[in-house]
Amino acid sequence: METTASAAAAKQVERSREARKARSPVLKKLKRFAPLFIMIIPGVIYLFINNYLPMLGLMIAFKDVNFAKGILASDWIGFKNFEYLFKTEDAWIITRNTLLYNITFIILNLIIAVGIAILLNEVKKKVAARFYQSIVLIPYLISMVIVGYLALAMLSGETGFINKQILPMLGIDPVSWYSEPKHWPVILVIVNIWKNAGYLCIIYLAAIIGIDPEYYEAATIDGAGKWRQITHIMIPLIMPVITIMTLLQIGRIFYSDFGLFYQVPLNTGELLSTTNVVDTYVYRALINLGDIGMSSAAGLYQSIVGFVLVLLSNYVVSKRNRDNALF
Amino acid sequence: MNKRTNGMIAVLLAVILVLAACGGNSEGQPSNAGSTGNTDGAAGQTAELKPYELTVAFLSIGQIKDLPEVQAEVNKITQAKINATVKFLPIDIGAWQQQMNLMLAGNEPLDILVTSTGLNFGTQAAKGQLVELDELLEKYGADIQKVVGGDVIKAGSSGGKIYAVPSVRDWAADYGLVMRKDIVDKYQIDVDAIKSLDDMTAVFQTIKDNEPGMAAVLPEGPSFSVIQSIVGSVIDPLGDENGVLVGFDGELKVVNWYETPEYASLVKKARDWYNAGFIPKDISTNQTTSEQLIKANKAFAFMAHMKPGYESKESLLAGTPLVAARISPAISTTSSIANIMFGIARNSKDPERAMMFLNLLYSDAELVNLIDYGIKGKHYEVKEGNIIGFPAGVDSSNATYNPTHGWMWGNQLLSHIWEGDSADLWTKLDEFNNSAVKSKALGFSFTADPVKTEVAAVQNVKDQFKIGLENGTLDPESYLPEYIAKLKSAGMDKIVAEKQKQLDEWAAANK
Missing domain, CATH: 3.40.190.10 (Periplasmic binding protein-like II)
Structure with missing residues (x-):
């Protein structure tokens, strides 16, 4: 009895000694993973130099930069560089345009890209599948400048395809597309979907192809039709990809595709009320002024709005389903 | 395990050393250049x-x-x-x-x-x-x-x-209309008699009536307007046209050009020309230079600011002889x-x-x-x-x-x-x-820095209306008042006041 007790006590001591040894788990971990940490160092240094050091440049947005004094010694001027963004009623127009366009793009691109991806998945012949995949991707690879002229070929007032061929067939009078702003919300949305849906579709298609076919087999045995398979297997299984892609797009909701809003309307002044967005406004405002303080102010404003929106939407997603959230 | 770690560390060190060496090199060069480049100011x-x-x-x-x-x-x-x-x-x-x-x-x-x-x-x-x-x-x-x-x-x-x-x-420019010589000769247009925009209207009418498919007048180039090329004969733009001097013999009084009756009459003229079909309907989307359009038989003339010998240079570009009618002195x-x-x-x-x-x-x-x-x-x-x-x-x-x-x-x-x-x-x-x-x-010369917020805002308003009004695609009846109102809300008056202040200081210093 005694011996067992003393043995137990000895064990206790031993254990507590071990525990003391292990009390510095950080050091132990450090030692154990030393090679890995060393391997991380170059990457971290790179990340720091490339992604974090330049953030010091954010101060430019609050300075009246004078190169004779140098950036650090230039005068602080508070939020004066931001004023021009909110100066006129245009501030409301560009904010509204940017947000509404991007929300529309995100929603429609998602629906159409997933739709095409599901259809492409059903094409079983290998050659045909490759062919269709390439076809939907090609618009994404075309430069916006060229897209602008493709649009002009369609919409040109005197020689455009729509005014010359389509509208007469329907018995409608020609429309002067480039001087009536009201048509442009529709035109820009169509152009954007035509150009970007293919790219997103390829990403969703990759996710769909990754789904284990056994799910479908099981569902077929249980008597589920195609529609059921899509809504109950495909969509739920690619949900994480959809969420991540959408969250990433929401993060850039306050940035707009400069080419789309500048090149496609051919920089036509008459259309500004429906085609001016934050990026084109800043470009027009500063092209003659060349003030780096004001341009950094615009950039900072956009990133902060984007950052807040990502945090918010990620919070909403994580409330509903922890696994789908980005972080 | 230990051996492997050592090996890895060795490789890493080697990489870092190489990187460091590269860094050192590229750093060295400019400083060398600097030292050889520095000369005593004396x-x-x-x-x-x-x-x-x-x-x-x-x-x-x-x-x-x-x-x-x-x-x-x-x-x-x-x-x-x-x-x-x-x-x-x-x-x-x-x-x-x-x-x-x-x-x-x-x-x-x-x-x-x-x-x-x-x-x-x-x-x-x-x-x-x-x-x-x-x-x-x-x-x-x-x-x-x-x-x-x-x-x-x-x-x-x-x-x-x-x-x-x-x-x-x-160091100066004179302003007017550059026309195709063959067509001028064909209709016996008297170039020397063109002295004003109204004289031009008559010429354009001749072209419109007799040369279908040919634009009577174009701006100097894409992103210009028909009026843009000749405003220099009416105002001193004082740099950016935000606040100008009207006329060349008056006092040093800066005004908002777009509010003046002179501007209103110019854009009205442009609108008349546009409505009469002298200016092509798709002018706002045109990206082709006027010389090329003349070369392609699509246009008769364009507005221009000129200098001696301008027509002969332009004739080379247009591939056909051109003549100029100057409506203002240099x-x-x-x-x-x-x-x-x-x-x-x-x-x-x-x-x-x-x-x-x-x-x-x-x-x-x-x-x-x-x-x-x-x-x-x-x-x-x-x-x-x-x-x-x-x-x-x-x-x-x-x-x-x-x-x-x-x-x-x-x-x-x-x-x-x-x-x-x-x-x-x-x-x-x-x-x-x-x-x-x-x-x-x-x-x-104007320093825009004190009013750069306003200049940036005004620029967007100008982009929206200016070319449309000056090419006649926008009706000045409704759009000119809107343009002026928007310019005001963007801070045009503040720019004009600042320009006046700088101009007064300049005038006082240069007496």
């Missing part, structure tokens, strides 16, 4: 000058394939005279703004750059990106001051200090002088040497001809007296050096005259400059 005599390389950024316009050879020849001259070599840095106009901003903001080697009111001169001067030239001109710029004197050199000033030197070229403003200037960059390690080189550009005919036309016998031949042309077998399509940038480099009057132009072109140009009506505000 060095004034050529004999004592240390060798220095001047980097000269300029707008790349024409064919400059043989620039390295020309540069080698230029260096022979500059080495002998100021013991410096020159490194030419041609930059395309499309990339200019961005590249210049980066070069001036960073610390890249750059000594001399082309600048202009349209290329951000105001900001460059106000932000300290250019070196003040007053003292340097005094010390090393005697030849510059000889040919660019008085009010003219003040066009390159900001806040009372000179920051850039204009090249000697057309007019000289700060903007027409400050269009092309040379400034010395803050980055320069030796601004004195840069000024010496600039001085050569205004005095050394051999240097100017070399830069303007290339090497004699290879890129051009002397035809007769001062007239030169391509050597046998060379034309503009296969030339290896045909930059057509004489107007950029110092004193153009020192250069030869290209065949096709009249032999007395430079005399004519000199007369043109001297006889030009001079704006009361000649020499004043």
